[in-house]
Amino acid sequence: MSSHNRRAFLAGAAAATGAATLAASGLAFGRAYAKPAAKPASLSGFVDVHHHLFPPAMVTALKSRLPEFSLPGVQRSIVELNAGGTDTALISFPNSDIVSFELPRLANLVRSSNLFATGLARQYPGRYGLFASLPMPHIEASLKELEHAFEQLHAAGILLISNYNNKWLGDAQFAPVLEELNRRKVLVFVHPNAADCCRGLIPGLSDSVIEYETDTARTIASLLFSGAAERYRDIRFIFSHAGGTLPALIERFTSATRVSPEVAGNVPQGVMTYLKSFYYDTAQAAAPTALGALLNFIPPQQVLFGTDFPYRGTQEQVTALQAIGLKPPALKGILSGNARRLLGAQ
DSSP states (O other), rough: OOOOHHHHHHHHOOOOOOHHHOOOOOHHOOSSSSOOOSOEEEEEEOOEEEOOOOHHHHHHHTTSSSSSGOOOOOHHHHHHHHHHEEEEEEOOOGGGGGSSSSSHHHHHHHHHHHHHHHHHHHHTTEEEEEOOOOTOOOOOHHHHHHHHHHHOOOOOOOEEEEEETTTTTTTTTGGGHHHHHTTTTEEEEEEEEOOOTTTTTSSOOOOTTHHHHHHHHHHHHHHHHHHHHTTTTTTTESSSGGGGGHHHHHHHHHHHHHHSSGGGGGGOOHHHHHHHHSSEETTTTOOIIIIITTTTOOGGGGEEEOOTHHHHOOOHHHHHHHHHOOHHHHHIIIIIIHHHHHHHHH
């Protein structure tokens, strides 16, 4: 993101003031959604960190694999931003289907898509930032694209998916990429994927319904218990969907060193220290059962607004967040302030 665009992006930014405890976050438990007012308070100026927009080259590569609805272009995106009251969206175009492409094709596709998204950010100043893609799992090519993304494109961060060919992000194979991301103190948006073991288990049901949430927790576990989270403390990770199934597994995560003592040395700061340093988005998780569970142990200033456009709309997500019962400072931080602060630290 250029300095000009960053200034536009940060105009009017305020630091998030959400408190770090459950009580301070103002969550109302022991009930379902709080009933929103007939006319919810008007809110705008959102920063959406989970917004999918597919460049033409990516659409061409994927149109035989995915329905048109899943491959929104610029016009659909702009309409959604304007209608929903979003100031800025961070573009990502994750898809596990391209991982199997031969390296020359994959590298060219990633480069052209990153260039397109950068041009879009210049065409619409302040409206877009980019989580640049890498030709993973090819390490040397990914390091080359990573350098280009920051030295030439001034990307806001990097997109990774939760696993590549059944290897999760803490795997030693990815160490050179994580080392460079750590050196640059990069913001890394982690989007879920389904593991090969668990595709198509329920006929007719999209893998995204269950497996995406599970794989998010799996890659967090990989980073923690491999020691990668300790070695690469300067990477600022954002995990999708309120951490997926992480809240349901929190007791197992925190007791893992007793169950598997061989990993104890890999989490010297304690599991909760690392989990509280990560960021989490609200996409498809704006409910007391999901986001509320996360906020039992993660401070609200670590939570960022995400829609998962085109699968969810902005106002749908905002209304759901309003219904949870967050105190206004925490809600304002989640909707925009936390992301502005995080992006402004670059």
